[in-house]
Amino acid sequence: MSSNPSTVTSALDRDLVVRRSAAAGEPDWLREQRLAAWDAFVRLPLPPDAGDEWRRTDLKSLDLASLRPLDPPAQKPEAPAGLVALVGDPAAAAGLRLVVDGAAVQSRLTPELAKAGVVFTSLEDAVRSHPDLVRPHLGSVVRADENKYRALNAAFWGGGTFLYVPAGVEVDLQLVGGTWLTAEGVALLPRTLVVAGDRARVTLVEVFGSSGGTARTFADYAVELVPGAGAQIRYVNLEDWGPNLWEVGIVRALVGRDATVNTLMIGFGAGLVKTNVESRLLGEGATSEMLGVLFGDGAQHFDYHTLQEHAAPSTTSDLLYKGALKDKARSIFSGLIRADQGAQKTNAFQLNRNLILSEGARADSMPKLEILANDLRCTHGASTSRLNDEQIFYLMSRGLPREIAVRMMVDGFFGEIFDRIPVETVRGWLSGAIERKMAGYV
Amino acid sequence: MAVTNPLGIDLDQYKFGFHDPEDKYAFKSRKGLDRKIVETMSHMKSEPDWMRALRLHSLGVFEKKPNPTWGGDVGQIDFNDIYYYVKPAENQGKTWDEVPADIKKTFDRLGIPEAEKKYLAGVGAQYESEVVYHSLREEWTKQGVIFLDMDSGLREHPDIVKEYFGTVIPPEDNKFSALNSAVWSGGSFVYVPEGVHVTVPLQAYFRINTQNMGQFERTLIIAERGSEVHYVEGCTAPTYTSDSLHSAVVEIIVKEGARVRYTTIQNWSKNVYNLVTKRAVAYRDATMEWVDGNLGSKLTMKYPSVYMLEPGAKAEILSIAFAGEGQHQDPGGKVIHAAPHTQSSVVSKSISKSGGRAGYRGLVKVYPGAHGSKCAVRCDALILDDKSRSDTYPTMEIDETDVQVTHEATVSKVSDEQLFYLMSRGINQDEAMSLIVRGFIEPISRELPMEYSVELNRLIAMEMEGSVG
Numbered sequence: 001m002s003s004n005p006s007t008v009t010s011a012l013d014r015d016l017v018v019r020r021s022a023a024a025g026e027p028d029w030l031r032e033q034r035l036a037a038w039d040a041f042v043r044l045p046l047p048p049d050a051g052d053e054w055r056r057t058d059l060k061s062l063d064l065a066s067l068r069p070l071d072p073p074a075q076k077p078e079a080p081a082g083l084v085a086l087v088g089d090p091a092a093a094a095g096l097r098l099v100v101d102g103a104a105v106q107s108r109l110t111p112e113l114a115k116a117g118v119v120f121t122s123l124e125d126a127v128r129s130h131p132d133l134v135r136p137h138l139g140s141v142v143r144a145d146e147n148k149y150r151a152l153n154a155a156f157w158g159g160g161t162f163l164y165v166p167a168g169v170e171v172d173l174q175l176v177g178g179t180w181l182t183a184e185g186v187a188l189l190p191r192t193l194v195v196a197g198d199r200a201r202v203t204l205v206e207v208f209g210s211s212g213g214t215a216r217t218f219a220d221y222a223v224e225l226v227p228g229a230g231a232q233i234r235y236v237n238l239e240d241w242g243p244n245l246w247e248v249g250i251v252r253a254l255v256g257r258d259a260t261v262n263t264l265m266i267g268f269g270a271g272l273v274k275t276n277v278e279s280r281l282l283g284e285g286a287t288s289e290m291l292g293v294l295f296g297d298g299a300q301h302f303d304y305h306t307l308q309e310h311a312a313p314s315t316t317s318d319l320l321y322k323g324a325l326k327d328k329a330r331s332i333f334s335g336l337i338r339a340d341q342g343a344q345k346t347n348a349f350q351l352n353r354n355l356i357l358s359e360g361a362r363a364d365s366m367p368k369l370e371i372l373a374n375d376l377r378c379t380h381g382a383s384t385s386r387l388n389d390e391q392i393f394y395l396m397s398r399g400l401p402r403e404i405a406v407r408m409m410v411d412g413f414f415g416e417i418f419d420r421i422p423v424e425t426v427r428g429w430l431s432g433a434i435e436r437k438m439a440g441y442v
Numbered sequence: 443m444a445v446t447n448p449l450g451i452d453l454d455q456y457k458f459g460f461h462d463p464e465d466k467y468a469f470k471s472r473k474g475l476d477r478k479i480v481e482t483m484s485h486m487k488s489e490p491d492w493m494r495a496l497r498l499h500s501l502g503v504f505e506k507k508p509n510p511t512w513g514g515d516v517g518q519i520d521f522n523d524i525y526y527y528v529k530p531a532e533n534q535g536k537t538w539d540e541v542p543a544d545i546k547k548t549f550d551r552l553g554i555p556e557a558e559k560k561y562l563a564g565v566g567a568q569y570e571s572e573v574v575y576h577s578l579r580e581e582w583t584k585q586g587v588i589f590l591d592m593d594s595g596l597r598e599h600p601d602i603v604k605e606y607f608g609t610v611i612p613p614e615d616n617k618f619s620a621l622n623s624a625v626w627s628g629g630s631f632v633y634v635p636e637g638v639h640v641t642v643p644l645q646a647y648f649r650i651n652t653q654n655m656g657q658f659e660r661t662l663i664i665a666e667r668g669s670e671v672h673y674v675e676g677c678t679a680p681t682y683t684s685d686s687l688h689s690a691v692v693e694i695i696v697k698e699g700a701r702v703r704y705t706t707i708q709n710w711s712k713n714v715y716n717l718v719t720k721r722a723v724a725y726r727d728a729t730m731e732w733v734d735g736n737l738g739s740k741l742t743m744k745y746p747s748v749y750m751l752e753p754g755a756k757a758e759i760l761s762i763a764f765a766g767e768g769q770h771q772d773p774g775g776k777v778i779h780a781a782p783h784t785q786s787s788v789v790s791k792s793i794s795k796s797g798g799r800a801g802y803r804g805l806v807k808v809y810p811g812a813h814g815s816k817c818a819v820r821c822d823a824l825i826l827d828d829k830s831r832s833d834t835y836p837t838m839e840i841d842e843t844d845v846q847v848t849h850e851a852t853v854s855k856v857s858d859e860q861l862f863y864l865m866s867r868g869i870n871q872d873e874a875m876s877l878i879v880r881g882f883i884e885p886i887s888r889e890l891p892m893e894y895s896v897e898l899n900r901l902i903a904m905e906m907e908g909s910v911g
Contacts, residue, residue, distance in 0.1 A: 051512075052512070341828065341829070356842075356845075359843055362841045363838075364837070364838060364840070365838040365840075366835070366836065366837045367836060367849065367851070369823075369851060370833050371831060372831045374825035374826060374855045377852075377854060378853040379853075380849075380851050382847075383846075384845065
């Protein structure tokens with residue numbers, strides 16, 4: 001298992017951590033943080049635990065040792081067309097960062113926001129330019145010692161994003177970060193840190209894609225969201241990786257007093273996705289909305305684990321994950337609502353709906369509740385169904401061709417979640433992506 | 443206040459437990475488990491070779507299997523500190539008069555004879571590991587219905603037993619089914635011939651009496667084509683200070699068009715580990731119903747299952763869990779859709795109070811080809827104070843497109859408005875709480891035979907005493 005000697009003699013070793021940190025001119029505290037993560041990486045087992053979480057997703061064939069962390073390219077590449085398409089209308093964004101193979105190819109922020117003190121830059125730069133904003137939070141929300149993949153990211157992260165919005169600043173237009181990978185057979189280890197001051201408001205849309213290829217490629221990312229009291233962070237994560245890429249990710253928000261975090265996960269690409277999305281409601285009045293949209297075809301495998309943890313009284317969470325599955329695709333939804341002792345007046349909702357479009361597709365759903373408080377309202381639901389023949393027949397009897405009727409049904413299935421996505425460009429992209437997935441389906 | 447229910451059980455006594463002197467046993471194995479004990483047990487029961495071989499094989503499986511790492515904490519069970527076989531001195535009685543006096547006394551306190559006169563077709567009362575009393579009304583005997591304790595079933599109908607025993611739940615299924623297969627004793631054997639409808643429920647009472655004695659009853663029910671039977675299992679145990687293990691296996695075969703309902707209200711004393719494997723297979727157009735109430739025990743892990751193997755099979759699981767102080771109720775159910783047009787419904791109601799932990803753990807599995815199948819799971823939990831806990835762990839594995847599977851769960855507290863309304867009508871707070879809780883479980887309690895429904899309500903009322911304030 002983890003003590004496999006090849007782990008140490010391979011592309012990854014302690015020395016590589018030191019060399020990369022020195023080459024980037026990182027401060028001592030960050031090097032030490034990375035080295036501690038390296039030690040955790042060596043120590044921690046694979047699969048990360050013997051329990052339920054890794055039972056349905058098998059990453060055994062992924063040889064971590066052979067995957068060298070991506071080195072930034074010597075020359076600044078152009079933004080590929082695929083990335084441009086993912087980002088959509090750049091004019092809709094108040095700030096835009098495009099990163100190709102770990103190197104920033106474009107980075108802009110409206111002067112008004114810059115003047116207001118908003119920081120939107122690479123995490124590497126922020127470590128140097130704003131250490132007082134980065135250091136207290138980096139690695140505190142997603143810790144290196146949680147499992148081997150998180151340790152790997154903490155030891156070698158690169159191509160990261162940092163967003164800071166000062167107290168009281170409200171940003172109306174979204175900030176967009178685009179990450180693209182042209183290399184294959186490598187490990188991409190991005191890390192995102194969003195810090196919002198008290199009563200600040202901001203939306204960050206991150207899109208991910210790759211040019212594909214045949215060699216197994218690995219993306220292992222961590223997202224840390226830290227809203228101040230009364231702040232609101234909207235975070236959108238849209239992935240349309242090439243089919244040779246496997247993704248392991250963690251998005252976690254620590255939601256304090258009266259703060260709100262909305263997350264939206266969109267999974268369309270990749271060969272395999274195993275991602276955790278967690279909102280930990282730590283302060284009274286904290287609220288979190290968690291949305292997920294996925295569409296699998298071919299032999300795609302999606303495994304989402306969500307956590308709504310109510311650790312303080314009067315907190316609210318509302319989760320809706322919807323997945324459509326075609327061909328031999330498979331999805332796993334495992335969601336836990338946990339209300340800790342003393343979390344009175346909790347409102348928690350969780351709903352997972354799956355639409356199965358082909359024989360051979362499969363959806364597993366595990367909505368779970370662990371409730372240790374009594375004065376609360378908590379419900380969850382899950383359903384799995386296929387297209388309703390009668391409804392399609394009805395639409396066809398009104399003169400619609402079958403293809404259009406089916407498309408309307410699928411749009412209807414996703415409709416209730418689309419209505420809750422406030423970012424126009426994301427809705428537009430989703431609509432086109434569903435059409436591409438449905439092409440040729442009768 | 444002595445409360446008497448229709449079964450004649452003095453609930454105040456019942457609540458605190460009672461036990462008879464322990465020196466009346468003809469044979470009591472030493473503590474612990476090895477080949478020698480299993481062989482001795484099989485020899486004393488004069489079992490056929492195949493059963494002895496199965497026991498020994500199961501012992502090997504038990505020794506190899508690890509404890510489950512999920513559910514409740516079973517790490518505290520010391521398997522070497524348990525008596526695996528206790529045989530009462532007296533042989534099986536045929537009529538009530540032949541039952542020994544001190545055993546009768548125990549039954550009197552459980553109210554079995556009265557219950558029999560009024561309601562029952564047959565009584566299988568398990569005193570320790572051996573069933574000592576059995577009767578079956580003549581009309582059923584004439585129809586060919588067999589209702590025996592499992593040991594007698596094996597002696598008198600070895601062919602039927604050999605054909606089905608261990609086919610629904612093989613020893614390899616889990617650590618506790620392996621343990622049961624190695625050391626089983628007692629339990630019921632029910633055979634209902636083709637087309638026979640048993641209109642009055644068959645009932646069996648089970649008791650644990652020896653301190654540190656595991657009870658490993660084994661029940662096998664075979665319902666032939668077009669038959670119908672309702673089997674009722676009740677469990678009570680006197681309260682002891684050291685932990686006791688109860689690990690039963692229940693196998694049910696429901697053939698084409700047949701219907702079986704299996705009802706349990708377990709009220710083991712609060713030091714018992716209740717780790718039970720219950721499973722039914724349902725063939726074409728057959729219906730299997732589990733009604734499962736869990737009030738007692740320290741830890742219950744029990745997931746009655748229905749494997750729907752042929753088209754048109756139906757499954758219904760109704761589950762109630764009530765966890766008070768120091769209790770962990772981890773019941774649930776599994777429905778396996780392995781054929782087209784199969785239907786299942788699961789309803790779970792759990793209540794936790796005074797630091798107890800109750801919930802639901804389940805599985806819905808739909809295999810490829812099980813098209814046109816439907817499944818609905820509904821779990822409601824009521825938490826009565828801020829020290830208690832409720833868990834819901836449903837799992838849905840859907841391998842087929844043409845299906846409808848839904849799951850819904852809610853967790854809530856007793857509504858202040860309801861409480862206020864009842865109190866404004868002059869009902870005191872304790873009683874009002876009790877009424878609301880009984881209303882909460884009513885969808886399930888109404889499915890019970892009347893006397894059980896009454897008993898359940900009394901037990902809930904008793905558990906609710908002093909729950910307010």
